[in-house]
Amino acid sequence: MARMEAAVFAGLFRAFDLLPERPLRNRDLELPSVERGARLCDAFEMYRSLVPDSTMSMEQAILILTESVPGGDLLALRCTECGRAMVMERYGTPRKVCGSCFDDAIHRTAHGLTSTSERAGMGTSPPASLR
Numbered sequence: 001m002a003r004m005e006a007a008v009f010a011g012l013f014r015a016f017d018l019l020p021e022r023p024l025r026n027r028d029l030e031l032p033s034v035e036r037g038a039r040l041c042d043a044f045e046m047y048r049s050l051v052p053d054s055t056m057s058m059e060q061a062i063l064i065l066t067e068s069v070p071g072g073d074l075l076a077l078r079c080t081e082c083g084r085a086m087v088m089e090r091y092g093t094p095r096k097v098c099g100s101c102f103d104d105a106i107h108r109t110a111h112g113l114t115s116t117s118e119r120a121g122m123g124t125s126p127p128a129s130l131r
């Protein structure tokens, strides 16, 4: 399953109120509920309509959710550059930007532009429709 697919799915967590506010003492016992299960199904339906050719299964969706709760192994974050949802391993190499902004940054560096302000100043920011 592509990281991008996980990120799209994680982007729905907030809209469907799937993540608890506080860390759970025992997420295996405290996370599951009938209400959250119903919202998870709705989120998964929405995800499948957004990414119709996704191969992500409901089991993988549950795993992503379970590992994204506070204290889990995944972090569901927003890219500090473009605001898109992204998923990363909690104890992996920390990143503040998504894969696509990271690639952009490498591209900019290769062309002598190193910061967002320089990029904005030169009007080379991609149009909003491409983000």
Ligand SMILES: [Zn+2]
Residues within 6 Å of the ligand: 079, 080, 081, 082, 083, 084, 097, 098, 099, 100, 101, 102
């Ligand atoms: Zn980004």
